[in-house]
Amino acid sequence: MRLIARYAVELEEAYEVVTVWDEQTDRVRVPKSDPHIETLSRTHPAAIWFERKMHDDFGIIIDNAFDNRPLVHQERFPRGLHPMQKHFTQTAIEPAEYLPYKYEAIGGDGVFEVAVGPIHAGIIEPGHFQFSQAGEDMLHQEVRHFYKYRAVEKMLEGKTLQEAKAIIERISGNESVAYQTAWRDIVLQAAKSELPEANRKYHALLLELERIIHHLTDLGFIPNDAGFGAALAFCSKLSEEARRQMQCLTGHRFGFGAISFDEVQIDTEALRVYLDDLEKEMMFFEEWITDIPSLWDRFDTTGILAHHKALKYDTVGVVARASGVAQDRRDNDFYRTHGFVLHTEKSGDVAARFKQRLAEVKNAIVMMRALLTETTESVVLNEVHGGDYTAYAESSLGELFMNIIVKDGIIERFFVRDPSFMNWQALHLMMPGNIIADFPLINKSCDLSYAGNDL
Amino acid sequence: MIRFWNKRLKTGILTEAPDIDEELAALRKSLKDEVKKKFAGSLAIRMVDSGSCNACEAECNALSNPYYDLERLGIYFVASPRHADVMLLSGLMTFNMTPHVLDAYAQIPEPKWVVTLGDCPAMQAPFEKTFAVNAPATEHLPVAHHIPGCPPAPDAIIRGLLAFLKKI
Numbered sequence: 001m002r003l004i005a006r007y008a009v010e011l012e013e014a015y016e017v018v019t020v021w022d023e024q025t026d027r028v029r030v031p032k033s034d035p036h037i038e039t040l041s042r043t044h045p046a047a048i049w050f051e052r053k054m055h056d057d058f059g060i061i062i063d064n065a066f067d068n069r070p071l072v073h074q075e076r077f078p079r080g081l082h083p084m085q086k087h088f089t090q091t092a093i094e095p096a097e098y099l100p101y102k103y104e105a106i107g108g109d110g111v112f113e114v115a116v117g118p119i120h121a122g123i124i125e126p127g128h129f130q131f132s133q134a135g136e137d138m139l140h141q142e143v144r145h146f147y148k149y150r151a152v153e154k155m156l157e158g159k160t161l162q163e164a165k166a167i168i169e170r171i172s173g174n175e176s177v178a179y180q181t182a183w184r185d186i187v188l189q190a191a192k193s194e195l196p197e198a199n200r201k202y203h204a205l206l207l208e209l210e211r212i213i214h215h216l217t218d219l220g221f222i223p224n225d226a227g228f229g230a231a232l233a234f235c236s237k238l239s240e241e242a243r244r245q246m247q248c249l250t251g252h253r254f255g256f257g258a259i260s261f262d263e264v265q266i267d268t269e270a271l272r273v274y275l276d277d278l279e280k281e282m283m284f285f286e287e288w289i290t291d292i293p294s295l296w297d298r299f300d301t302t303g304i305l306a307h308h309k310a311l312k313y314d315t316v317g318v319v320a321r322a323s324g325v326a327q328d329r330r331d332n333d334f335y336r337t338h339g340f341v342l343h344t345e346k347s348g349d350v351a352a353r354f355k356q357r358l359a360e361v362k363n364a365i366v367m368m369r370a371l372l373t374e375t376t377e378s379v380v381l382n383e384v385h386g387g388d389y390t391a392y393a394e395s396s397l398g399e400l401f402m403n404i405i406v407k408d409g410i411i412e413r414f415f416v417r418d419p420s421f422m423n424w425q426a427l428h429l430m431m432p433g434n435i436i437a438d439f440p441l442i443n444k445s446c447d448l449s450y451a452g453n454d455l
Numbered sequence: 456m457i458r459f460w461n462k463r464l465k466t467g468i469l470t471e472a473p474d475i476d477e478e479l480a481a482l483r484k485s486l487k488d489e490v491k492k493k494f495a496g497s498l499a500i501r502m503v504d505s506g507s508c509n510a511c512e513a514e515c516n517a518l519s520n521p522y523y524d525l526e527r528l529g530i531y532f533v534a535s536p537r538h539a540d541v542m543l544l545s546g547l548m549t550f551n552m553t554p555h556v557l558d559a560y561a562q563i564p565e566p567k568w569v570v571t572l573g574d575c576p577a578m579q580a581p582f583e584k585t586f587a588v589n590a591p592a593t594e595h596l597p598v599a600h601h602i603p604g605c606p607p608a609p610d611a612i613i614r615g616l617l618a619f620l621k622k623i
Contacts, residue, residue, distance in 0.1 A: 074551045076550075077550070077551075083586055088586075090586050091584045091585060091586060092584075093550065093586045095554075118552070118555050119503060119559055121534035122532075122534070123502045123512050123515045123516050123532055124504070125504050125507075125509055125512060126504055126505075126555070146551060147506070147549065147551045147552050148507075148546070148549055148551070148552065149549055149550070149551055149587050150506055150547055150549055150582060150585065150587050150588055151585040151586060151587035151588070152582075154585055154586075155582065155583050155585050167583075170510075170580065170582065170605070171508060172508055172509060173507075173508035173509045173510030173511075173513060173606070174509055174510075176510075217513070217516075230459070233520075236517070236519065236521065237520060237521045237522070239520070240521075240522050243517070253514075253606075253608060254513075254606070256605065284462060287458070288459055288462075449509065450509070451506075451507065451509045454506075
């Protein structure tokens with residue numbers, strides 16, 4: 001079974017630990033007076049971040065875990081504080097005494113450590129990478145994040161679903177439409193309302209446009225990190241044009257506020273012309289870029305994530321599919337009738353992730369044509385019913401999981417698992433056998449979100 | 456490769472000065488003098504994300520695409536705070552990032568300025584105060600100028616930087 005998420009919910013006298021698998025959901029109650037739970041990390045290594053977070057959030061003790069270090073709470077975070085507990089209501093905390101974090105490191109003659117971050121050299125999000133090096137060779141890498149932790153889960157408690165929308169769509173800017181789509185599905189479940197086919201098509205079209213923008217950006221940045229700047233100039237032009245399409249359609253370059261229950265008119269003719277143009281540009285780009293041997297010399301066999309490891313670490317999205325894992329939330333009748341083809345690559349290296357993105361852009365163009373619709377209908381929502389609601393979306397990074405518990409019309413618990421939360425934990429598997437100069441290239445080929453991961 | 460050069464000739468120059476051309480022309484002389492006097496001909500920016508959604512960073516990256524090409528104005532992004540004149544700060548100043556932001560600021564040689572980017576550092580985005588949020592940035596750093604927007608589009612960032620240069 002594939003592990004999707006693991007999180008805790010606070011009840012009156014107990015914590016309920018929810019473990020979501022692709023085939024079932026397990027619920028275990030542990031008393032608040034002595035909260036203990038057995039680790040899953042022996043069989044599913046990616047469970048460890050969920051469990052470390054659960055400890056930071058609620059103080060639940062994880063038995064037999066190979067790693068008990070704090071995850072979200074960093075060096076200066078006050079000890080013994082578990083802010084997701086309901087009785088914690090402070091809106092400010094004072095930094096505590098600095099307690100060093102013990103990094104994973106490999107010892108040995110001449111082995112040294114390289115610390116990178118949290119602030120990086122380029123215009124990128126903050127996060128920390130700690131390398132154990134034997135000369136140029138990377139022996140091990142630890143990914144350490146949560147510098148951007150804003151406590152969004154706590155922030156949303158006590159709000160209505162409508163009030164939460166503006167925050168949910170800003171959790172991760174690159175995945176805004178995906179987050180909004182998951183939010184939409186939860187609202188529909190809670191209001192026991194149906195979405196007209198035309199609206200569904202329009203929202204799916206926006207999600208594909210978001211995917212195109214994100215992939216095009218990466219298709220430029222990946223070759224750029226291998227020293228081929230011309231591709232960046234070419235693709236950043238295309239991604240700017242795609243972003244302007246998003247602006248035309250939704251009034252916002254990132255689609256903030258795009259998913260609503262209102263009626264929308266769409267200029268399908270202009271969009272059709274744009275898609276034809278983009279298709280031609282992509283044909284040119286693919287032919288051109290495939291023909292540059294020195295570039296593929298850097299891409300091929302760099303940063304391999306083997307198929308069995310991609311499965312073992314429960315990876316999702318582009319990273320999983322590039323390693324031959326046929327997993328995609330769009331793999332259903334609705335998407336298939338609109339031209340979706342599940343593409344996978346085999347080699348699991350930078351080249352595979354690059355080709356995967358190329359294939360997904362081309363498929364997204366085909367799908368957007370099939371999803372074109374002149375107008376959507378306005379939907380009148382029924383009253384919101386309390387309950388435990390789950391929704392999924394396939395963002396440009398991979399499978400997004402969202403769960404909201406609604407009680408008396410307001411959010412009792414909000415939990416979201418960004419695709420990056422899974423994939424960051426598999427990043428270190430791609431490092432051994434590569435030199436440190438290839439790290440930026442490997443990292444960019446995965447292009448994971450820090451904001452969505454850290455929340 | 457010959458296909459590429461053909462394509463390049465056909466595409467031509469895309470760089471536009473969206474609708475700021477007039478403003479820019481008027482500003483150019485004083486801007487040039489200011490940059491020359493205060494920044495030896497070029498303004499170096501160290502971008503620091505203190506807990507954003509990554510949209511502000513995406514728009515800063517877009518400043519380098521062929522449509523905007525920020526460097527033609529003598530303004531460019533540098534890798535080290537020690538090479539910077541200005542810290543461009545986005546995000547909510549999270550509890551975890553605050554010490555690192557202050558550290559980066561301390562590394563910038565005098566004279567230095569902080570420009571905040573986007574609604575987050577000014578606490579004007581939809582995000583609310585939690586224990587993990589230390590914004591507004593003005594409580595922690597001497598902010599010289601603010602560029603609003605969620606996120607500010609590339610032309611709004613250019614406009615904002617020009618306004619900042621005019622101000623100092």
